[in-house]
Amino acid sequence: AQNVAVAAESEGLGLCYIGGIRNNPAEVSSLLRLPEDVYPVFGMCLGYPDQNPEVKPRLPVESILMEDYYRDDQAEQQVSGFDSTMNEYYRERSGGNKDTNWSEQLKPLFTTKLRPHMQGFLQGKGFGLK
Numbered sequence: 293a294q295n296v297a298v299a300a301e302s303e304g305l306g307l308c309y310i311g312g313i314r315n316n317p318a319e320v321s322s323l324l325r326l327p328e329d330v331y332p333v334f335g336m337c338l339g340y341p342d343q344n345p346e347v348k349p350r351l352p353v354e355s356i357l358m359e360d361y362y363r364d365d366q367a368e369q370q371v372s373g374f375d376s377t378m379n380e381y382y383r384e385r386s387g388g389n390k391d392t393n394w395s396e397q398l399k400p401l402f403t404t405k406l407r408p409h410m411q412g413f414l415q416g417k418g419f420g421l422k
C-alpha cells in the first residue's frame with residue numbers, strides 16, 4: 293500500500309488510507325465477496341486533489357533516525373516541542389476548533405481497544421486467533 297501511495301503521489305494523485313473499513317468488516321467483506329482467509333485491512337481513496345494544503349508537520353528527523361545506536365535522551369523534549377507545533381497546526385487548520393496535539397491524538401490508539409469486534413470477525417473468517 294505504501295508503494296501505491298508513493299507511486300500515486302508521484303503522479304500527482306492524493307490519497308487517504310481508510311482504517312474505518314474495519315468498523316464494519318463483515319459488511320465490507322460481503323460487498324467485496326472476500327473469500328475465507330481474506331479480510332479488509334484498510335481502504336485507500338485515490339483522486340486528484342482540488343486543494344493544496346500546507347504540508348503537515350513531522351517529528352524532527354533526529355527523533356526518528358539514529359545512527360549506530362538508539363538515543364532517547366531528548367525524547368520528552370522532542371515530543372513536547374512537536375506537541376506545541378501540532379497544536380498550532382490543528383488550531384490553524386480548524387479555525388480554532390481543534391485544540392489538541394500529537395500525543396493526545398495518539399493516546400486512544402494505545403489506551404483503548406479500538407475495534408474489539410475484529411477478533412471474533414477474524415476467527416469467523418478462518419484465522420486461528422486465540
Ligand SMILES: Cc1cc2nc3c(=O)[nH]c(=O)nc-3n(C[C@H](O)[C@H](O)[C@H](O)COP(=O)(O)O)c2cc1C
Nearest residue numbers: 307308309310311312313314333334335348349350
Ligand atoms: C492506517 C491508516 C488508517 C487511516 N484511516 C483513516 C480513516 O478511516 N478515515 C480518515 O478520514 N482518515 C484515515 N487515515 C488518514 C489520517 O486521518 C490522516 O489524515 C493521514 O494519515 C494524514 O496524516 P499523516 O500524514 O500524519 O499520516 C488513516 C491513515 C492511516 C495511516
